Amino acid sequence: MIITEYMENGSLDTFLKKHDGQFTIIQLVGMLRGIAGGMSYLSEMNYVHRDLAARNILVNSNLVCKVSDFGLSRVLEDDPEAAYTTRGGKIPIRWTAPEAIAYRKFTSASDVWSYGIVMWEVISYGERPYWEMSNQDVIKAIDEGYRLPAPMDCPVVLHQLMLDCWEKGRSERPKFGQIVNTLDKLIRNPNSLRQLANSSVWEDPPSPEQCSSTVEEWLDSIKMGQYKEHFSGAGYVTLDSVLYVSVSDLGRMGVALVGHQKKILSSIQILQTQQGTHVQV
Structure with a gap:
């Protein structure tokens, strides 16, 4: 011992x-x-x-x-x-x-x-x-x-x-x-x-968003699978509907941690870019 x-x-x-x-x-x-x-x-x-x-x-x-x-x-x-x-x-x-x-x-x-x-x-x-x-x-x-x-x-x-x-x-x-x-x-x-790093000199691996076809798969890919029921309960059952989620929406769903909010919103912005959609989140 x-x-x-x-x-x-x-x-x-x-x-x-x-x-x-x-x-x-x-x-x-x-x-x-x-x-x-x-x-x-x-x-x-x-x-x-x-x-x-x-x-x-x-x-x-x-x-x-x-x-x-x-x-x-x-x-x-x-x-x-x-x-x-x-x-x-x-x-x-x-x-x-x-x-x-x-x-x-x-x-x-x-x-x-x-x-x-x-x-x-x-x-x-x-x-x-x-x-x-x-x-x-x-x-x-x-x-x-x-x-x-x-x-x-x-x-x-x-x-x-x-x-x-x-x-x-x-x-x-x-x-x-x-x-x-x-x-x-x-x-x-x-x-x-104060100066934040915006990009890397190396090419990033394929984003998890590119491999997702459902809200559940998307949340799993960004390690936020614990919020599956939160999203489905709020009516967000397709990736298209997720594009319009805002920080206030996340708060109402019960996603309270700031770090989790940032991770989810950052991924949503990637989804918007991939689909040619620009929504203020």
Whole structure:
């Protein structure tokens, strides 16, 4: 048995999903800073975590985030360029650097790649990285240069930091100490977080809206399936009728979380574009 610190809010991914859209960007950056600080310490101690993900971060009542679950962690040699090499075993593909997937070599730099995925998870409030893509599709897309686009309402500087963490060459990725310094500067200068990323330099995968033919399929595709009965009960039973849903309509249906409202309205705007319809939502 071991005794660990009690973290009231549990795992970060579940906590973010439960409180979708309820935090300021500064609060989210503060969470990211705490995670980066913990990883910087581990890196300085020559530890490689190998399973860094939002599910393995714990949150206390003050929103302080701490790295946990060291089941896959290993101590490296004194050489900072040393790598831990494994010949088998399952690895979390969506969070793992390409060189670790291909050659089973794990370093602090591969943890940095994983940290970039954690950043994406935090800003998207616990969205699943690469959505419904299969692991093989993820590996192929990454190898071809695809990177996750900026989450909704993500500041440009944060998405750029994610992209820096996802550099193909591990020596080109920032060190955790540099990431901590970058986040500290952003926290001291909140104005730098105002410019939002509108698009990605990589082509996005096909939107889930393109694969939907019913309201139920559409809601499932954007991870809002819990509102199927809300929509049907309000009379929205075809995708055409959904085009005219407004934020006030969502409120009347019982969709109260701001983050969920934003996600649904953003998807509706995509549906409007696909069908050549322009409705003020």
